[in-house]
Amino acid sequence: MAVLDVNVVAADRQVWVGEAKRVIARTSDGEIGILPGHEPVLGVVADGEARILTSNEETIRVQADGGFLSVENNRVIIAADQAELL
Amino acid sequence: MGAQQRVFKQKIRSTSSLRKIFKAMELIAASRIQKAIVRSQSASPYANALTRAVSAVASESNVDHVLTTEPESVTRAAVLVVGPDRGFAGAYSANLLREAEELNRLLRSEGKDVALFTVGGKAENYYTFRDREIEQSWTGISEMPTPENAREIGEALLQSFNAESAENGVDEIYIVFTKFVSSVKHDPEYRRLLPLEVVDADEIASGGASESAKDSAAFPLYEFEPSAEAVLDSLLPRYIDSRILSALLSASASEQASRQAAMHTATENADDLIKTYTRLANTARQAEITQELTEIVGGADALAASSAGD
Numbered sequence: 001m002a003v004l005d006v007n008v009v010a011a012d013r014q015v016w017v018g019e020a021k022r023v024i025a026r027t028s029d030g031e032i033g034i035l036p037g038h039e040p041v042l043g044v045v046a047d048g049e050a051r052i053l054t055s056n057e058e059t060i061r062v063q064a065d066g067g068f069l070s071v072e073n074n075r076v077i078i079a080a081d082q083a084e085l086l
Numbered sequence: 087m088g089a090q091q092r093v094f095k096q097k098i099r100s101t102s103s104l105r106k107i108f109k110a111m112e113l114i115a116a117s118r119i120q121k122a123i124v125r126s127q128s129a130s131p132y133a134n135a136l137t138r139a140v141s142a143v144a145s146e147s148n149v150d151h152v153l154t155t156e157p158e159s160v161t162r163a164a165v166l167v168v169g170p171d172r173g174f175a176g177a178y179s180a181n182l183l184r185e186a187e188e189l190n191r192l193l194r195s196e197g198k199d200v201a202l203f204t205v206g207g208k209a210e211n212y213y214t215f216r217d218r219e220i221e222q223s224w225t226g227i228s229e230m231p232t233p234e235n236a237r238e239i240g241e242a243l244l245q246s247f248n249a250e251s252a253e254n255g256v257d258e259i260y261i262v263f264t265k266f267v268s269s270v271k272h273d274p275e276y277r278r279l280l281p282l283e284v285v286d287a288d289e290i291a292s293g294g295a296s297e298s299a300k301d302s303a304a305f306p307l308y309e310f311e312p313s314a315e316a317v318l319d320s321l322l323p324r325y326i327d328s329r330i331l332s333a334l335l336s337a338s339a340s341e342q343a344s345r346q347a348a349m350h351t352a353t354e355n356a357d358d359l360i361k362t363y364t365r366l367a368n369t370a371r372q373a374e375i376t377q378e379l380t381e382i383v384g385g386a387d388a389l390a391a392s393s394a395g396d
Binding site: 069 | 125128129131132135136138139142143232233236237305306307308309310311312316317320321324327328331
């Protein structure tokens with residue numbers, strides 16, 4: 001099964017990079033869930049928590065404040081002004 | 087010990103204590119270059135992601151944004167000069183300010199007024215000494231710029247960009263900084279920040295990964311959340327901040343590299359001076375000994391002559 005290639009970056013560093021089965025993030029319109037094969041999206045990330053379900057069934061929670069999210073070809077980039085692993 | 091010898095000894099002492107300072111500064115700068123380069127590199131994933139997103143939005147949606155539209159006439163341009171806080175970096179700040187002056191002259195010749203923004207005490211002093219008005223200046227950040235500093239500067243610049251021309255608003259924003267190419271090569275250069283010209287990601291990330299180059303060829307059709315305008319509204323200021331941050335980081339790496347080179351030269355010069363003074367001191371000592379010998383021999387001769395005469 002296809003996996004998502006996830007990259008979480010903050011303004012001054014890379015926070016997390018890896019493969020995931022599912023990403024849930026909060027945009028200004030509400031939560032967005034991304035599974036492999038999702039259509040390309042560019043969204044504004046609202047302050048809040050993003051949850052990443054990795055390939056090994058681990059859940060990684062990231063606090064992301066302000067920024068954006070882009071999805072294309074199973075590549076997810078969450079670029080936040082400030083991001084921190086919880 | 088003769089007076090001449092004492093003078094040389096003193097010069098040797100003071101030069102060797104200066105040499106210690108230069109050497110220490112060289113080592114400090116050398117360790118900071120590495121840190122600055124690491125900081126610059128760790129900021130580049132974010133810069134790359136932003137650039138890619140901005141290019142994607144700009145290339146496929148027909149959204150007009152105030153930050154990307156060329157103004158019909160430019161009456162006033164802002165110039166952000168990113169300089170050092172401290173000296174002891176050789177020609178680093180002189181080269182940078184020369185570049186800034188060149189840009190100023192160019193803008194003036196196009197009939198534009200120049201509003202100055204400066205980063206770093208050296209740039210600030212340069213312009214205040216020449217009675218040039220500075221809109222805003224930031225000091226104390228040139229060696230360790232943070233994303234917050236970049237954001238603060240970005241906000242101030244955007245504010246004046248959004249203001250009307252009558253109220254001290256500007257129509258264009260330029261940034262002058264020193265680009266870090268390698269530890270022995272850093273070039274001062276200027277770029278236009280606003281209105282936005284979207285450039286390739288790998289041009290921004292100095293020496294960073296260039297993977298974005300190969301897949302920036304075609305952008306997929308994006309769905310925008312909530313809308314293209316909103317995405318652009320949120321992306322563009324961040325993009326500006328990230329451009330400013332990468333300029334600040336590149337400038338700080340260049341500053342440390344210039345300082346290291348300057349201090350290395352200073353240490354070598356101090357070594358040369360110490361050598362010269364040691365030679366001179368030795369000559370003085372030998373001259374003194376020779377003179378003393380001559381005096382003793384002369385005195386003994388005189389004594390022998392007087393006793394022989396008895």
